[in-house]
Amino acid sequence: MNRLQLFQQIKSKNSYLCVGLDTDLHKIPKHLLNEPDPVFEFNKQIIDATADLAVAYKPNLAFYESLGPKGWESLAKTMDYIPDDIFTIADAKRGDIGNTSNMYARAFFEELNFDSITLSPYMGVDSVAPYLAYKDKWAIILALTSNESSKDFEQQDLATGEKLFEKVLKTSKSWATAEQIMYVVGATKAQELIGIREIVPDHFFLVPGVGAQGGSLKEVSKNAMNDHCGLLINSSRGIIYSSPDRDFGKAARKSAVAVQQEMAEYLSRYCK
Numbered sequence: 001m002n003r004l005q006l007f008q009q010i011k012s013k014n015s016y017l018c019v020g021l022d023t024d025l026h027k028i029p030k031h032l033l034n035e036p037d038p039v040f041e042f043n044k045q046i047i048d049a050t051a052d053l054a055v056a057y058k059p060n061l062a063f064y065e066s067l068g069p070k071g072w073e074s075l076a077k078t079m080d081y082i083p084d085d086i087f088t089i090a091d092a093k094r095g096d097i098g099n100t101s102n103m104y105a106r107a108f109f110e111e112l113n114f115d116s117i118t119l120s121p122y123m124g125v126d127s128v129a130p131y132l133a134y135k136d137k138w139a140i141i142l143a144l145t146s147n148e149s150s151k152d153f154e155q156q157d158l159a160t161g162e163k164l165f166e167k168v169l170k171t172s173k174s175w176a177t178a179e180q181i182m183y184v185v186g187a188t189k190a191q192e193l194i195g196i197r198e199i200v201p202d203h204f205f206l207v208p209g210v211g212a213q214g215g216s217l218k219e220v221s222k223n224a225m226n227d228h229c230g231l232l233i234n235s236s237r238g239i240i241y242s243s244p245d246r247d248f249g250k251a252a253r254k255s256a257v258a259v260q261q262e263m264a265e266y267l268s269r270y271c272k
Contacts, residue, residue: 001087001115002136003179006204007228009055009085014264016229017256018056018089018206019046020236021078022063027241029248039067039074042248044081046240049253053260056087056232058206079112087232088115089140089206094127095120101130109134116140118184118206121168122153125175132176139181141172144196146186146209169199178202185224187215187233193224201226208234217259221266229271235259 010016021043025033028042035041047057059078064071082088090108094101094117108114109131116138119128131139144154144165154165162170172181178200185196187209196205205224209215210233217233225231239259243251 001085003204003228005085006055006087009087010229010267013053013055013260014267015053015055015260016231016233016263016267017050017054017259018058018087018232018234019050019054019239019256020091020208020234021046021057021059021240022236023059023074023240024063025067027244029244029246031246037070037074037077039064039071040077040081042240043074043078045249046252047078047081047083049249050239050256051083051086053253053256054086056089056234057082058089058091058234058236060091060236076112079114088113089232090114090117093118093120093142095123097123097126101127105130105134109137116182118142121172125172128172128175132180137180139176140206141168141181141183143169143183144185144189144192146188146215150186166195166199169196173200173203178204182206182232184208187217187220190216190219190223193220197224197226197230202228202230204228204230204232206232206234208236210235210238217262218266221263221270225266225270227271229267233259233263 023039023042032038032041059075064075094104108117118140121141128139156164182204185205185207187207207220210217239252239255242255
C-alpha cells in the first residue's frame with residue numbers, strides 16, 4: 001500500500017486508528033479456548049467488529065511466535081482475513097544485517113504479505129535497506145519509544161548537541177523517501193513530537209501508548225498531524241480486551257467507535 005492509498009483510507013473512514021492484535025491466550029474470552037484455533041477466532045471477531053473503523057492492524061509477533069507453529073498458522077490465517085485495503089504492520093522489531101535481513105524481508109513481505117514492519121535502526125542502514133527494496137512496502141523505524149528505559153540510549157545527549165533519537169531521525173530519513181519510511185514515536189512523548197515533526201515533516205508516525213499507557217490522543221494529534229494526517233495511532237488492550245465475555249466483539253467496536261469519533265474531530269481541526 002502506498003502513501004496516497006493509506007491517506008485515502010484515513011479520509012474515507014475519518015480515522016487513523018491502528019488496532020493492535022496482541023492476542024494472548026490468557027486474556028481472550030474463555031469460551032474461545034474450545035475453538036480449533038482460538039487466536040484466529042478472536043482476531044476474526046475483532047476484525048469483523050472494527051474493519052470499518054480501523055485503517056491498520058498490527059499483530060505483535062511475540063504473541064504468535066510464543067505459540068510455535070500453531071501461532072504462525074494463526075498469524076497467516078489472520079493476514080489472509082484482513083481486508084486488502086487495510087494497512088498491515090508486522091510488529092517484529094527486527095534489526096539484523098545481510099542475508100538475515102533479506103530473509104526477514106522475504107518472510108514478512110512475500111510469504112505473509114505485510115505492508116510494513118517495525119525495525120530497530122541501531123546497526124545502521126544495512127539493517128533497513130533490504131526492506132526498502134520492495135515497492136509499496138514500508139520500514140517503520142524505532143525513533144523515540146514510550147518505555148521508561150528509552151532514556152538509557154534513545155534520549156542520550158551526543159557531542160553534537162543532539163539526542164541519539166534525533167540523530168537516528170536525521171540520518172535515516174536519507175535512506176529513502178516518506179513513501180517508504182515511517183517512525184515509531186511513543187504517545188507519552190507528546191511534547192517531543194513537535195520537534196520530531198520539524199525533523200521529518202512528511203513522514204507517517206506509528207504512535208503506541210495512547211489509552212492504557214497514558215498517552216493523550218489530543219496532544220499527539222495537535223503536535224504531530226500534518227497535511228496527510230501522518231499518524232497511525234495504535235490501540236491494543238484498550239480495544240481488543242474491552243470485555244472478557246461473549247460480547248467482546250461488540251465491546252471492542254464500542255471502544256473503537258469512541259476513538260474514531262475523537263479522531264474525526266482532530267482530522268477536521270488539524271489536518272489542513
